[in-house]
Amino acid sequence: MIRLVNIDENNKQDCLNLKTSTASEDFVDTVAFSFEEKEQEFGDDGILFAIYNDDTLVGFVSLYVGDGQRLIVNLLIDDCHQRKGYGKEAVKLCVDFLINNYSATCISAPVHIQNISAQKFWKSLGFKPSDSTENDYNFMRLYLS
Numbered sequence: 001m002i003r004l005v006n007i008d009e010n011n012k013q014d015c016l017n018l019k020t021s022t023a024s025e026d027f028v029d030t031v032a033f034s035f036e037e038k039e040q041e042f043g044d045d046g047i048l049f050a051i052y053n054d055d056t057l058v059g060f061v062s063l064y065v066g067d068g069q070r071l072i073v074n075l076l077i078d079d080c081h082q083r084k085g086y087g088k089e090a091v092k093l094c095v096d097f098l099i100n101n102y103s104a105t106c107i108s109a110p111v112h113i114q115n116i117s118a119q120k121f122w123k124s125l126g127f128k129p130s131d132s133t134e135n136d137y138n139f140m141r142l143y144l145s
Contacts, residue, residue: 073109
């Protein structure tokens with residue numbers, strides 16, 4: 001069963017060791033970058049979770065909840081755990097988390113305009129491309145109401 005777990009000293013290094021495929025490396029930030037982004041830019045508005053399948057670490061996700069925005073900023077499933085449905089289940093948990101804890105009515109996910117497979121992934125979860133693009137990333141949106 002997929003679950004989101006707070007990151008602490010017991011699992012932080014394991015999260016930092018997660019790797020994505022070379023095909024995705026230009027489109028997916030490293031976990032280390034996400035930790036730095038939370039520290040330097042997001043502060044308390046950044047939320048980081050480890051993604052577990054039962055007791056096995058399979059991925060990482062960072063969220064942003066500041067300025068009235070609800071974003072899934074970075075989603076990474078480790079190479080050896082990809083194509084098993086963990087990413088989709090993790091996104092569903094993130095959506096539920098943002099609805100239940102932050103009253104989300106719209107959730108955005110920045111997706112590189114050249115990352116066609118990621119665009120298909122997010123579309124399969126109900127996200128739609130928007131008119132908002134920044135630094136070659138389109139903010140795909142899931143409207144909840």
